Amino acid sequence: MKFTIVVYAAPYSSQAAATAFNFSKTLLSEGHEIYRLFFFSDGAHNTNKLATVPQGETNLQASWDDLIRDYDLDSAVCVSSAIKRGIVDKQEAERHELSAVSLFESSDIAGLGQLIDAAINSDRLLNFG
Amino acid sequence: MKFTIVVYAAPYSSQAAATAFNFSKTLLSEGHEIYRLFFFSDGAHNTNKLATVPQGETNLQASWDDLIRDYDLDSAVCVSSAIKRGIVDKQEAERHELSAVSLFESSDIAGLGQLIDAAINSDRLLNFG
Amino acid sequence: MNATQKQTFTFISRTAPYGSNRPQLCLDTALAAAVFEQQVNYLFMEDGVYQLLKNQDAEAIHTKTIGRILETLNLYGIESIYVCKESLESRGLLLGDLVIESKLTNANELKTLLNSSDTVINL
Amino acid sequence: MNATQKQTFTFISRTAPYGSNRPQLCLDTALAAAVFEQQVNYLFMEDGVYQLLKNQDAEAIHTKTIGRILETLNLYGIESIYVCKESLESRGLLLGDLVIESKLTNANELKTLLNSSDTVINL
Amino acid sequence: MSTLHTISKSPKSQLLSECLPLVNKGDGILFIEDGVYYCANSKVSDDFESDVTWYGLKEDLDARGLKLDDIKTIKIINYQIFVEMCEEFDKVISWF
Amino acid sequence: MSTLHTISKSPKSQLLSECLPLVNKGDGILFIEDGVYYCANSKVSDDFESDVTWYGLKEDLDARGLKLDDIKTIKIINYQIFVEMCEEFDKVISWF
Numbered sequence: 001m002k003f004t005i006v007v008y009a010a011p012y013s014s015q016a017a018a019t020a021f022n023f024s025k026t027l028l029s030e031g032h033e034i035y036r037l038f039f040f041s042d043g044a045h046n047t048n049k050l051a052t053v054p055q056g057e058t059n060l061q062a063s064w065d066d067l068i069r070d071y072d073l074d075s076a077v078c079v080s081s082a083i084k085r086g087i088v089d090k091q092e093a094e095r096h097e098l099s100a101v102s103l104f105e106s107s108d109i110a111g112l113g114q115l116i117d118a119a120i121n122s123d124r125l126l127n128f129g
Numbered sequence: 130m131k132f133t134i135v136v137y138a139a140p141y142s143s144q145a146a147a148t149a150f151n152f153s154k155t156l157l158s159e160g161h162e163i164y165r166l167f168f169f170s171d172g173a174h175n176t177n178k179l180a181t182v183p184q185g186e187t188n189l190q191a192s193w194d195d196l197i198r199d200y201d202l203d204s205a206v207c208v209s210s211a212i213k214r215g216i217v218d219k220q221e222a223e224r225h226e227l228s229a230v231s232l233f234e235s236s237d238i239a240g241l242g243q244l245i246d247a248a249i250n251s252d253r254l255l256n257f258g
Numbered sequence: 259m260n261a262t263q264k265q266t267f268t269f270i271s272r273t274a275p276y277g278s279n280r281p282q283l284c285l286d287t288a289l290a291a292a293v294f295e296q297q298v299n300y301l302f303m304e305d306g307v308y309q310l311l312k313n314q315d316a317e318a319i320h321t322k323t324i325g326r327i328l329e330t331l332n333l334y335g336i337e338s339i340y341v342c343k344e345s346l347e348s349r350g351l352l353l354g355d356l357v358i359e360s361k362l363t364n365a366n367e368l369k370t371l372l373n374s375s376d377t378v379i380n381l
Numbered sequence: 382m383n384a385t386q387k388q389t390f391t392f393i394s395r396t397a398p399y400g401s402n403r404p405q406l407c408l409d410t411a412l413a414a415a416v417f418e419q420q421v422n423y424l425f426m427e428d429g430v431y432q433l434l435k436n437q438d439a440e441a442i443h444t445k446t447i448g449r450i451l452e453t454l455n456l457y458g459i460e461s462i463y464v465c466k467e468s469l470e471s472r473g474l475l476l477g478d479l480v481i482e483s484k485l486t487n488a489n490e491l492k493t494l495l496n497s498s499d500t501v502i503n504l
Numbered sequence: 505m506s507t508l509h510t511i512s513k514s515p516k517s518q519l520l521s522e523c524l525p526l527v528n529k530g531d532g533i534l535f536i537e538d539g540v541y542y543c544a545n546s547k548v549s550d551d552f553e554s555d556v557t558w559y560g561l562k563e564d565l566d567a568r569g570l571k572l573d574d575i576k577t578i579k580i581i582n583y584q585i586f587v588e589m590c591e592e593f594d595k596v597i598s599w600f
Numbered sequence: 601m602s603t604l605h606t607i608s609k610s611p612k613s614q615l616l617s618e619c620l621p622l623v624n625k626g627d628g629i630l631f632i633e634d635g636v637y638y639c640a641n642s643k644v645s646d647d648f649e650s651d652v653t654w655y656g657l658k659e660d661l662d663a664r665g666l667k668l669d670d671i672k673t674i675k676i677i678n679y680q681i682f683v684e685m686c687e688e689f690d691k692v693i694s695w696f
Contacts, residue, residue: 001591008283008381008600010139012213013171014401015537016512016600018442022563026583027590041283042142045174050215052225058443061215080286084141086179086190086231096181100229102215112290119377120263120296124590127379127598130687137406137504137696143278144633145608145696147319151659155679156686170406187320209409241413248500249386249419253686256502256694272522274610276663277634304522305610308637314665318658325665344525350641365525373505373528378597395618397514399567400538427618428514431541437569441562448569467621473545488621496601496624501693516614 002035003027004118007043008129011060017046020128021063028071036118037068037075039107043129044081049104061104068106076110077103131164132156133247136172137258140189146175149257150192157200165247166197166204168236172258173210178233190233197235205239206232267291268299268375271306275324276316281309284381285327292335299371300331301363303342307349310341310356329357342368390414391422391498394429398447399439404432407504408450415458422494423454424486426465430472433464433479452480465491508532508593511539512600519599527556532593534559534586535578543578544570552577561586604628604689607635608696615695623652628689630655630682631674639674640666648673657682 005024009016024034039046046064053059068075082103083092089103103109119125134153138145153163168175175193182188197204211232212221218232232238248254269291271284291298302310314325331339340363341356353362363371372378392414394407414421425433437448454462463486464479476485486494495501509531511519520533520542527533533556535542543560552558554577560570562582581589590596605627607615616629616638623629629652631638639656648654650673656666658678668676677685686692 003590010142010171010174010214012402013139015399015442018444019512019537022442022583023586027587030584030587032587041279042139042171045139045214048215050217050222050227050229050231052212052217052221052227054209057213059213080183083181084186084188085139085174086177088179088181092181093179098179098181100179100231102179102229102231112287113294115287116267116291116294116296119267119291120265120294124596125377126590126596127600129381129598129600132686141279144276144319148608148633151319151679152682156683159680159683161683170402241410242417244410245390245414245417245419248390248414249388249417253692254500255686255692256696258504258694258696274634274637274664276660277608277610305612305634305637308610308640308664311665313667314663316663319660319663321663323663368526369528372507372526372597376595378507378595380597380599397538397541397568399564400512400514428516428538428541431514431544431568434569436571437567439567442564442567444567446567491622492624495603495622495693499691501603501691503693503695518612 001123002033002121004036004038004122004125005034006038006040006115006125006127007046008041008127010042010045016128017043017060021060021067023126025067034071034073035122036114037073038115038118039077039081040115041081044077044085044087047077047104047107048087048102050102065104065106075107076114077107079109079111082109130253131162131251133165133167133251133254134163135167135169135244135254135256136175137170137256139171139174145257146172146189150189150196152255154196163200163202164251165243166202167244167247168206169244170210173206173214173216176206176233176236177216177231179231194233194235204236205243206236208238208240211238264296265376266297266299266374268301268371268378270301270303270378270380271309272304273381274305274308276319276321280381281306281324284379287379288336289334298336299338299340299375300336301340301342301368301371304345307341307345307351310358312355312357325357331358340368340371387419388499389420389422389497391424391494391501393424393426393501393503394432395427396504397428397431399442399444403504404429404447407502410502411459412457421459422461422463422498423459424463424465424491424494427468430464430468430474433481435478435480448480454481463491463494505594506530508534508589508596510534510536510596510598511542512537512598514538514541515545523599529555532557532559532589534561534589536561536564540564540568540570559589601690602626604630604685604692606630606632606692606694607638608633608694610634610637611641619695625651628653628655628685630657630685632657632660636660636664636666655685
């Protein structure tokens with residue numbers, strides 16, 4: 001079955017992003033498919049590649065990155081959510097003359113049309129916030 | 130009167146960070162003093178220098194940076210909050226071998242002792258979350 | 259995207275304006291669905307009805323005034339707008355307090371609406 | 382910091398564990414205050430009393446188990462621990478359900494506690 | 505069309521009373537995250553209606569120390585079964 | 601010692617009923633952000649106790665279209681007066 005997972009919440013401050021991650025990991029290991037991950041609003045913070053955590057704690061951003069690469073997932077970050085939060089790829093960094101890139105290469109900046117497309121083309125859409 | 134302002138909330142997803150900013154700006158323009166700004170938990174996101182906003186909207190991170198520099202404020206970001214969220218200065222970026230710096234130079238990475246110190250040495254401590 | 263696939267999206271906006279960005283997220287997503295010519299239902303429920311209050315002016319808090327955007331919701335292809343009767347009444351509000359004329363809908367009608375939706379975004 | 386300045390900090394922890402990081406923020410700040418040898422009061426109120434339930438095990442959700450940390454709160458120099466009586470009762474909980482023995486405090490005592498505090502962190 | 509409703513905030517949120525008027529017969533309600541505290545108070549769970557199926561996420565119940573014997577009408581499921589239930593129901597509505 | 605309590609979430613949060621048992625005589629309660637919706641419902645504001653002073657932040661009331669004539673017992677203040685009130689009261693407790 002094809003799922004789309006929408007994440008509205010930042011990592012660490014609430015449990016929702018971790019729940020979305022656990023759900024995504026489980027469905028993939030059960031042989032289901034993820035049509036698209038969509039990071040929306042504060043969910044954009046899950047795709048920041050500059051995070052590190054103390055030893056023994058889980059780096060949720062890096063966990064998402066691993067999962068996306070392991071399963072070659074389509075991972076989209078809402079463009080208007082991302083740039084306001086300092087989540088930028090090379091192209092956005094150049095356009096806005098910013099000093100650095102913060103978005104994992106495993107995710108792409110995308111418009112809200114990608115969320116509507118995902119809703120249409122998935123069997124199930126789940127929201128985590 | 131000496132104030133300390135503690136910000137727990139990320140910009141944009143809730144109003145709290147904007148309220149903290151408006152309050153801070155008002156108290157300074159009324160001739161009061163800020164002993165310390167302390168960005169805690171998701172409040173750390175207010176100090177990300179890589180953010181841009183569409184024309185006509187307010188870049189809250191840049192507004193904080195302006196205010197901090199204009200009034201030469203002491204601005205501290207909780208270290209454990211910051212690094213988990215990809216908010217790093219040059220030193221943290223080097224220590225964790227990260228590709229970029231995301232923290233405005235106007236703010237400093239600090240421990241929770243700086244919050245206790247601020248509570249002791251300010252006349253008033255206000256929390257915004 | 260395959261333009262021939264038309265689905266029913268229902269958006270439930272349950273939160274007050276300005277305190278959080280959830281009303282704006284819900285609206286932006288509904289507008290995107292309308293652009294892609296999907297069937298869009300928009301439901302204001304619980305604190306969400308406060309988004310429709312007249313005389314909002316968010317200038318002082320440096321934000322877009324949501325009430326003014328919602329006034330023209332039907333121009334954007336969102337024509338099925340519902341306001342939850344119970345939510346309005348429990349807040350002491352009347353239809354005349356709102357910026358738009360819309361169907362007052364009770365819980366039973368809303369059940370049917372949700373039941374016939376393909377995707378529900380609930381913010 | 383001037384070590385001779387001793388103030389009274391009261392921490393009110395009003396939220397359930399794991400769903401948000403607020404219990405952890407409140408605890409970390411209180412520990413910092415204790416390290417700086419301030420007078421620390423710690424109050425569990427509303428959903429915050431759930432932090433004290435026995436038999437927590439957050440292994441399955443990859444988090445530190447808060448209940449286990451709170452068991453040893455007094456070792457860190459936080460000895461004035463209060464649990465709001467009304468909050469416990471309205472949730473159908475008993476003192477025996479909790480990981481620590483602590484004073485059950487009613488609203489009137491809490492009023493006095495807040496009144497005599499220099500700084501209140503309320504999360 | 506049947507719907508699985510997930511509720512992820514504590515009873516203080518009043519999410520269940522927001523959700524219930526929109527629940528159709530045959531729907532399921534799954535408590536996750538702090539939503540599992542709805543299972544903690546037997547006064548609350550005794551009122552759960554029987555034309556809806558009630559679920560609680562095991563991982564979140566265990567984390568919070570919520571014992572099984574407090575819970576009468578609620579089926580305990582883990583993440584694997586959560587995924588399976590998303591197949592069984594026609595759609596999922598998240599309440600947060 | 602007098603305290604100014606700020607409340608910044610809508611009545612759905614139940615923050616006022618959490619706060620009130622801890623309020624001392626002579627304290628102030630200030631509604632900001634979505635907390636100003638406590639001023640919107642006259643059924644609520646009629647119950648406000650008189651040994652506490654009640655305030656609402658003008659900027660947040662204006663943004664939300666809350667008219668003054670709905671509000672009886674509440675003093676409307678702007679950010680400048682918010683700052684002044686922090687001086688008048690001995691400390692501030694934030695409810696969010």
